Amino acid sequence: TDKPRPVLTVSPSWLSPGASVTLNCQVEHPSAGWSFYWYKAVPDLSEKSSSYELLPDGSGTAQDSYIIHGQTHTAGYVCRAGRGDPEYHTDHSQPKFVWSADVHSAASLTVSPDRVQHFTSDSVSLTCEGNFTEWRVRKFSEDGRLSDCRRMTGSTCNINTSESDTGVYWCESGSGEFSSAVNITVQSMLLYIYFLDLSDLDVT
Structure with missing residues (x-):
């Protein structure tokens, strides 16, 4: 067993x-x-x-x-x-x-464009920085799954965002260092526009 x-x-x-x-x-x-x-x-x-x-x-x-x-x-x-x-x-x-989210870690993670809220099909790059040669970017998703970035180019992870990319991201170095972590939320642009339209309605 x-x-x-x-x-x-x-x-x-x-x-x-x-x-x-x-x-x-x-x-x-x-x-x-x-x-x-x-x-x-x-x-x-x-x-x-x-x-x-x-x-x-x-x-x-x-x-x-x-x-x-x-x-x-x-x-x-x-x-x-x-x-x-x-x-x-x-x-x-x-x-x-x-x-x-402490920025004084030996390793750091930079998100470009630099915002927490992203929309589906955005191109987002996550870059690991610090005095290390090897990196991986990891994600902890909302449903509790741990995964590695599939598209690493050097020290940068590139994502074409979908809603499943919502989660916490951080870098790990070949020397065993963890970077600070970043929370990223991905939202459907159509849903966002729908809620914006609702907020413009005069409901009085």
């Missing part, structure tokens, strides 16, 4: 620099005796994946929550659980992210 996969939640998901972040790891059919392991996701561009680095004192905690104090930058986290002797481990959870 497949191993169970715990579900990780992070709070808050958008960060005020220096805030505390709480990770919570939930196992299906929870019962006593689980130990929890807490990891930071480190981008691995060569493998098109991430490796996991154990957090300080994050090995085999009795508590199903873990608090990170003074976080300042965008980061990804993963948990897993284990119990028994010899210890049986669950799979790793899906990664969850804490995003920061």
